[in-house]
Amino acid sequence: MKIKAIALNTFREAIRDRILYVIIFFAAVCFLCSRVLALLTIGDQVKIITDVGLAALSFFGALMAILVGTGLVYKEIDKKTLYTLLSKPIHRYQFLLGKYLGMILTLFVMLFLMTILFLILLFFHTFKLEWQIFAAVFLIFCELCLITAVAILFSCFSTPILSSIYTLSFYLIGHLSWGLETLIEKINSGLGRALARALYTLLPDLENFNIKTEIVHHLPIPPELFLFSFLYGFCYSVFILFLAVLIFRRRDFI
Amino acid sequence: MVEALKITGLHKSFKTGFLLKKKKILKGISLEVGQGEIFGYLGPNGAGKTTTIKCLLGLIFPERGEIRILGQPYLSLSAKERIGFLPENPYFYDYLTASEFLEFYSQLFQINKTEREDRIQDLLRIVGLEKSAHLQLRKFSRGMLQRIGMAQALLNKPSIVFLDEPLGGLDPLGRKEIRDIIIRLRDEGKTVFLSSHILQDIEMICDRVAIIVNGEIINSGRLQDLVSEKIHFTEVILSGLMEEQLRDLSESLVSSGDKIFLKITDESKLEEVLQLVHSQKGKIHSLIPRTETLEDLFVEMVKTK
Numbered sequence: 256m257k258i259k260a261i262a263l264n265t266f267r268e269a270i271r272d273r274i275l276y277v278i279i280f281f282a283a284v285c286f287l288c289s290r291v292l293a294l295l296t297i298g299d300q301v302k303i304i305t306d307v308g309l310a311a312l313s314f315f316g317a318l319m320a321i322l323v324g325t326g327l328v329y330k331e332i333d334k335k336t337l338y339t340l341l342s343k344p345i346h347r348y349q350f351l352l353g354k355y356l357g358m359i360l361t362l363f364v365m366l367f368l369m370t371i372l373f374l375i376l377l378f379f380h381t382f383k384l385e386w387q388i389f390a391a392v393f394l395i396f397c398e399l400c401l402i403t404a405v406a407i408l409f410s411c412f413s414t415p416i417l418s419s420i421y422t423l424s425f426y427l428i429g430h431l432s433w434g435l436e437t438l439i440e441k442i443n444s445g446l447g448r449a450l451a452r453a454l455y456t457l458l459p460d461l462e463n464f465n466i467k468t469e470i471v472h473h474l475p476i477p478p479e480l481f482l483f484s485f486l487y488g489f490c491y492s493v494f495i496l497f498l499a500v501l502i503f504r505r506r507d508f509i
Numbered sequence: 510m511v512e513a514l515k516i517t518g519l520h521k522s523f524k525t526g527f528l529l530k531k532k533k534i535l536k537g538i539s540l541e542v543g544q545g546e547i548f549g550y551l552g553p554n555g556a557g558k559t560t561t562i563k564c565l566l567g568l569i570f571p572e573r574g575e576i577r578i579l580g581q582p583y584l585s586l587s588a589k590e591r592i593g594f595l596p597e598n599p600y601f602y603d604y605l606t607a608s609e610f611l612e613f614y615s616q617l618f619q620i621n622k623t624e625r626e627d628r629i630q631d632l633l634r635i636v637g638l639e640k641s642a643h644l645q646l647r648k649f650s651r652g653m654l655q656r657i658g659m660a661q662a663l664l665n666k667p668s669i670v671f672l673d674e675p676l677g678g679l680d681p682l683g684r685k686e687i688r689d690i691i692i693r694l695r696d697e698g699k700t701v702f703l704s705s706h707i708l709q710d711i712e713m714i715c716d717r718v719a720i721i722v723n724g725e726i727i728n729s730g731r732l733q734d735l736v737s738e739k740i741h742f743t744e745v746i747l748s749g750l751m752e753e754q755l756r757d758l759s760e761s762l763v764s765s766g767d768k769i770f771l772k773i774t775d776e777s778k779l780e781e782v783l784q785l786v787h788s789q790k791g792k793i794h795s796l797i798p799r800t801e802t803l804e805d806l807f808v809e810m811v812k813t814k
Contacts, residue, residue: 260616264602271604334600339661342566342594342671343617344586507569509523 257345258353265357269323275365278315278322282369285311286376301380302471305388308373309467313395316366317426320399323361324406325418327354328503337508348500355407355496362399366392390481391470397488398464402426404495411503429461463487512580513669513700514542514565519574521560534560535571536724542702542717544668547695549715550704551803553811557724558704559597562673565702566594579668590618593667597674597704599658603647607638607657610646611664618665632660637686651678659690669700676707688714712803722811736806740798743779745771749791758782768794 269275289307293300328351331337340350370392377385405425409418435455442448463484469476519538522531535557542548552558563569565576567584576583579591601610611629620628633639636656641649649657655678662670672691676684684707691701691714705711711718712732719729728735742760748767755762758778759771773779786793 256619257617260613264605264613268602268604335596335598336601338563338566338568338596339594339599339601339614339658340617341568342589342592343614343665344589345617346586505570507523508563509569 258349258356261340261345261350261353262355262357262360265327265354266360269327269358269361270364272323274322275319275361278319279365279369279372282311282315283372285315286373290376301377304377304380305385305471306467308377309388309391309395309470312366312369312373312392313398313465315369316362316395316399317402319365320358320362320402321406321419321422321426324358324403325410325422326415327358328407328410329413329415329418332508341508347504351407351411351496351500351503355403358403358407359400362403363396366396366399387470387473387476390476391466394464394466394481394484394488397485398461401459401461401488401492401495404492404499408495408499408502411499411506425459426461429459430465432458432460433462459491460487511544512541513544513546513578514540514548514702515575515577516540516561516565517575519561519564519576520572521557521564521569522572534724535564535574538574538721538724538726540719540726540729542669542700544700545695545698546716547691547701547703547714549711549718550702550721551706551708551711551718551807552704552721553706556721558721559673560724561721562594562671562702562704565671566592590665591668593662593665593670595655595658595662595670595672595675597677598651599654601646601654601657601661604645606643606645607633607649607660608642610657611660614661615664620665628664632663635663635690636660652680652683655679655683655687659687663694667699669702670694671702671704673704674706675703676705676710684710708802708804708807718803720807720810727810728806732803736801736803740776740800741805742772742774742799744795744797744799745773745779745782746794746796747771747782747786747791748794750786750789754785754789755782758785 286304286308289304289311292307293303296303331340331354337350341347370388374384374388377388402422402425406418406422409421413421432455435451435458439448439451439455442451466476466480466484468474517539519535520533521535522533524530525532538557538561550558550561560569564571565578565583567589578588581588602613605613608629611632612625615625615629630639633642636659638653638656638660641653646654646657655675659675662672675687675691679687688710691703694701695716703711703715715732717729717731718735719726721727745759747769750769752762752764752769755769755771758781759773761772763770771782773782783793785791
């Protein structure tokens, strides 16, 4: 009940943030551009539109999670609304979870809107509903849940600008860390390989949530891959939120 | 005295500057507040008033010391269920309307829907905001924010209310209204812990006070015990006499039109002035003996410290 009240209030706050609509606008522009790009391409135009569209969903969704998520907790501290809130009979972890769930709800609505826009565009090309898109969108949503957890973790102890930079770095590292896997294969053995392996385990691998290739080329998606990605996102998000709670519960609000 | 609040040996310091040097803010605060009294917590800016309140509410964690609110550990949810708090310069979610805001906070107390609606209506009426119930908080003036802050502090019908500078930023009428609410709370048997530096208001409504300077309580007790009733000087306004006749009899003398304003400390000189007025057929317009005020006591203590 208490977490729900905080989550709904967070949703109400986030949904009124104009930046979300600016991002949706750019996402729509991007979808339209994919149409132009498709016209210039030799081959299957639908593949280009699907590829660019899904990439746009992932990128603009992440942008929403970063720009709005990093300000959520900080704003409460900065504007001192947190003072009265924490004087009420709630635990600090309830506050943080409420904020997180509120942001997740916001992202769900925004991602849904962007997906509808994207599906409409796709419909005009294929004249059929591409249901498998939802599988990709679901994993993008899992990725956004993880990014939001990271954004909230940083916003527990840092300013929105720094938190945005940290979270954006997490996003970029997460999408590039798969390169380490190739590196591990190239290194013969020894300390270097162990270090690369440790680094790869430590760093997030957000490519786990990327099934664009399978969707674009209509390849089968193994259920275990789907399940693994979901569990990876869930466990990673829980771990990050746990860290955030640890930091937040001992913090002094001066 | 049945204790509503008991603080024992509260210490808190913050790390400041590039070298993270420790700065002691609270240096062993101990005090007790009885149930059903209005307790004034006085101190100059930066004395540690707000830090103490933040410790009580669990917003910051003290290094040492014990706090019990209504006989319970201060961080327990059961203690928080019975607490109301109005922060200094309150700022709330500006995208919410007054009633949405109170609705949100009342959900945190898990008050059922019907009771919630009645209570919100009641509180809006008490703080005089019933006409602004559907106005977004961003459109509220400072005084209105203070009132809605007061309303949220009373949502759970608290047994103890912590008010941090509740009269700041209010016009005289607003101050009177908030004072009346505070007195009504006491009449209902609730305890009010009031931090302020508006001494006239404290003097008017508080039963007991504690004065904090540089993180230490330098004096505390009942107001009438702290402030002596000894007459410090007498202010006299008279007419019908020449200034030269009075110059040696008063500490300060100002004339305005045909009236002369005198400040007399010595009682025998006051007698002389009265006799002079009588013999010269002058006129006394007013004669006010000035006793020590809380402000005098406060200024003296802060200066001594």
